[in-house]
Amino acid sequence: MKKSLGFILVLICILSLGSFAAAEETKAVPNVKAKPTPAEKVEQADDKSGVPVIVVHSGDDVLGGTLALKLKENFRKSVLFNLAGNNSKAVRVRIESRSEFKDRPEIGSVYSVVWTFAESEDVVPFYLKQELGISTSRSVETDASGLMNETDKIASEYKYLFE
Helix, strand or coil: CHHHHHHHHHHHHHHHHHHHHHHHHHCCCCCCCCCCCCCCCCCCCCCCCCEEEEEEEECCCHHHHHHHHHHHHHHHHCCCEEECCCCCCEEEEEEEEEECCCCCCCCCEEEEEEEEEECCCCCCCEEEEEEEEEECCCCHHHHHHHHHHHHHHHHHHCHHHHC
């Protein structure tokens, strides 16, 4: 019995030493002196196809600025639109906003949105549509969504301008 127990212990030791030696052989040591090869630069092609849009805001009120930022954020997330640069053919959404009440600017903002189309920043834009509205802190999200929906309607109506 002692011989078989001893034999089993020796067999276990030999097997564990063999697996330890195999693990040491497969472990690769990096060459510290060799310079790493730079990763290939992958150019990010703008695969996002959609209506190119530029949002421009002017005004000094917080809610109007928030409305413009929410609208840009919605355009950026959407697959229907693509935020474009100033020198590209795009629908331009110009938002002009002011505080509804000068003494209490947190109550609301009055805004005017004008949609135009231009080949670039240097070209006189074509007037497409305009809209007036009042935005409050509670309605900024829905107002931005409504303006985005209106932009989609306008873009589909004037899609021949992009051809």
